[in-house]
Amino acid sequence: MLADWGEGCPAPFTPMHESLNTSCAVKQNGDDSAPLTIVVGSSHALQMTAAFEPIAQRTGTNQMNLLETGCPYPFAAPEGYLNDRKKRCIAFSQNATEEILRLKPTTVVIIATTTDTSADAETADPNLDETLRVFTDAGIQVIGLRDNPRFAQDMYVCAIRAQGDKGSCSEPIEQKYGDNPAAPIFEKYADRGAYLIDLKDIYCPDGLCRSVIGNVYVYADTNHLTKAFEHTLAETIYERALAAGWKPEGYPGS
Numbered sequence: 001m002l003a004d005w006g007e008g009c010p011a012p013f014t015p016m017h018e019s020l021n022t023s024c025a026v027k028q029n030g031d032d033s034a035p036l037t038i039v040v041g042s043s044h045a046l047q048m049t050a051a052f053e054p055i056a057q058r059t060g061t062n063q064m065n066l067l068e069t070g071c072p073y074p075f076a077a078p079e080g081y082l083n084d085r086k087k088r089c090i091a092f093s094q095n096a097t098e099e100i101l102r103l104k105p106t107t108v109v110i111i112a113t114t115t116d117t118s119a120d121a122e123t124a125d126p127n128l129d130e131t132l133r134v135f136t137d138a139g140i141q142v143i144g145l146r147d148n149p150r151f152a153q154d155m156y157v158c159a160i161r162a163q164g165d166k167g168s169c170s171e172p173i174e175q176k177y178g179d180n181p182a183a184p185i186f187e188k189y190a191d192r193g194a195y196l197i198d199l200k201d202i203y204c205p206d207g208l209c210r211s212v213i214g215n216v217y218v219y220a221d222t223n224h225l226t227k228a229f230e231h232t233l234a235e236t237i238y239e240r241a242l243a244a245g246w247k248p249e250g251y252p253g254s
Contacts, residue, residue: 013064016102017095026064027053035061035249036105040096041073043224044111044147048237050230052109055238059248061106066099068092072114074127097131101138106250108135112144112182112196115223117152119174124181132185136192141251143241144186146198148225149176149209155219156226159211169211173204193251195244202236 009015009024012032028034037056039049046067056063071089073096078086100108110131115122125131135142151171158169177200186196203209203218211218218229 009064013062013103015066015095015099017099019091020066020095020099023067023069024065025049025067026062027056028062029057030060030062032062035059035107036064036103037061037107037109037248038064038066038100038103038105039109040066040100041111042067042071043069045073045109047148047225047230048109048111048145048233050227051233051237054231054234055248058238061248064103064105066096068096072125073110074125074131076125076127093127097134100135100140104138105140106248107141107143107246109143109145111147112186113147113180115147115150115176117150119176119178122147122178122181124185128182129185129188132189132194136189136194139193139251141193141246142189142195143237143246144182144194144196145237146180146182146196146200148199148203148223150223151209151219152222154221155211156217156221159217159219162211167208167210170208173200173207173209176200176204176209190245193245195241195246197237197240197244199233199236202233 008021009026013026015021015024039045039052049065052063070085071092073093075089075093077090113122113124132142155169162168180198182196186194216229216232217226220226
């Protein structure tokens with residue numbers, strides 16, 4: 001029987017860092033020894049928990065979420081002044097890495113890039129290479145999802161106001177995506193269990209990044225996906241991950 005998502009993770013999934021448990025959640029689709037997938041990161045990783053929930057059910061794997069608002073994962077310590085958010089994100093990233101290595105899940109899911117409102121501002125974290133190395137060395141597979149587009153305007157409000165002319169809210173894909181900055185990093189570890197999934201063709205079908213796709217509102221605001229749209233991504237993510245070589249039961253030899 002599937003457990004409901006709850007606040008905090010029960011044993012044996014309880015994080016050793018108490019600060020992680022406040023935003024930790026777990027759903028078991030098997031016993032404690034079943035393969036484990038950990039989704040880690042900010043609100044954009046939170047979005048993907050809805051897509052991975054049916055994948056976990058389908059594969060009989062347990063799913064654990066380690067989330068921290070405003071903190072992409074990984075998060076390298078930036079140079080210069082560290083405000084409270086940056087300090088919080090540095091601590092979250094370090095603690096999450098320790099927790100993942102302790103639990104040794106079969107798979108970790110991250111948002112591999114951080115987009116902005118313009119194509120040339122998309123970035124990959126400076127710690128991404130080291131993160132992939134450490135996890136794949138430990139026999140942990142990594143699924144990296146390219147970030148969804150971000151917009152200057154609230155796309156949900158735009159779609160509501162547009163009514164029958166929702167195409168007026170669309171923007172060309174060239175304004176949102178250029179070269180994928182995470183691609184060469186994931187390529188280094190492709191034969192070790194790191195898989196990069198780019199959904200830009202789903203977010204921007206026919207070259208247009210839309211506010212409504214298939215009669216489903218895509219965005220809840222300027223950059224967060226609606227839960228209804230998140231659920232539509234599950235099958236595509238599952239198929240592309242398998243095609244890339246992902247093994248839900250664990251990487252061979254791990």
